[in-house]
Amino acid sequence: MPATTLPHLLTVVLIIGLVGLGGTLVVGQALDQPVVVSYVTTGSMAPTLDPGDGFVAVPTALVGSIQTGDVVVFRAKSVGGGGLTTHRVVGETNRGYLTQGDANTVTDQSGTEPLVVDPQIVAVALQIDDRVVAIPFLGTAVETVRETIVGLQRRLATTVGLGTVLVGTRGLVYTLFALSLLWSAADAVRGTSRRRERSRSRDTGTSTRLVLGVIVLVVTASATAAMVLPAGPYAFDVVSSAVGSERPGVLERGETGPATYVVRNGGIVPVVVFLTAASDGVAVPEGGFEVGGRSFTEVTVGLTAPPETGAYSLYLVEYRYLAVLPESVLTALFAVHPWLPILAVNALLGVPLYVIGYRLIGTDRIRVRSRTGPSRVRRSAARLAWFLR
Secondary structure (H helix, E strand, O other), rough: OHHHHHHHHHHHHHHHHHHHHHHHHHHHHOOOHHHHHOOOOOOEEEEEEEEEEEEEEEEEHHOOOOOOOOOOEEEEEEEHHHHEEEEEEEEEEOOOOEEOOOOOOHHHOOOOOOOOOOHHHEEEEOOOOOEOEEEEOOOOHHHHHHHHHHHHHHHHHHOOOOOOOHHHOOOOOOOHHHHHHHHHHHHHHHHHHHHHHHOOOOOOOOOOHHHHHHHHHHHHHHHHHHHHHHOOOEEEEEEOOOOOOOOOEEEEEEOEEEEEEEEOOOOOEEEEEEEEEOOEEEEEEOOOEEEEEEEEEEEEEEEEOOOHHHHHHHHEEEEEEEEEOOOHHHHHHHHHHOHHHHHHHHHHHHHHHHHHHHHHHHHOOOOOOOOOOHHHHHHHHHHHHHHOO
């Protein structure tokens, strides 16, 4: 490799790595669970993890059973006001785990936080030789960038008089979309002025495979988000009492009562939903069921109070898949592993899209052509007519 190309290669690798790292953090926030990496914002885990330090987050599906000493990311009920919390497992009972920050003197359960159960745990911090692999200042950098973006959003919103429309995650999407349109327009103007000077060489321009790959990636990522974001664990709060009660959520020890779980589908594409029990004492309907677009379905589940009195959280987990495959196929794939239907749906959406696009656009690189000869639109129309023959 020529020496002059090495700095360029390293720069490209660095940019791709940073973009990928930032993308995992953004996706993690969207999914409300860490993806590959995460970070802490408080000092409760010092000195293992100082405020702003990042760490490698391994999904619980890849970890197996949780052990005492693991540093876990779990959805807390009350710690830090609720939400994702990173603390260490310091003990285990038959009802759940005891958790505690390394810098804290008491366990979380010494306060109002109940015992942590498996469905609450979304990731485990990677450890090597019993030491958490820390990424110094990752969270600090991410928070700085986020605050800068929010500040720019607010300033832009105030300037154009759109109030809160451009603020927050949705506002960021609107802003990036507007900037992409402006960029495309500017690029088109530059392309028009330089069109006569551009080479018609087949070695110039953008790879067709790359463009189609990006389009397929966007489509499949959107489909995956539509299946993953609304699903996940759901907790029923139950009080196991020594005597019966008419109050909702209060059951006599060992008693079973009904509860209603509402499955909402805000999209226009129907979904097939599967429910699984994630705690003892939860009974869910067998098999999957379809929920139409822009509708909801109420499902009755059975909850059995534990034999010991006290407050409990009983969990079920919802899985949903776009109903682009027959329900019987999704059921068979789900029986093997819950992620298989997602892969099958993405394959059904992505592969035909890539093949049809490839047949329409062809193998030529996408580039700006001179005024002579047929335009890309006319050539694509001709290919479509040939493809449909």
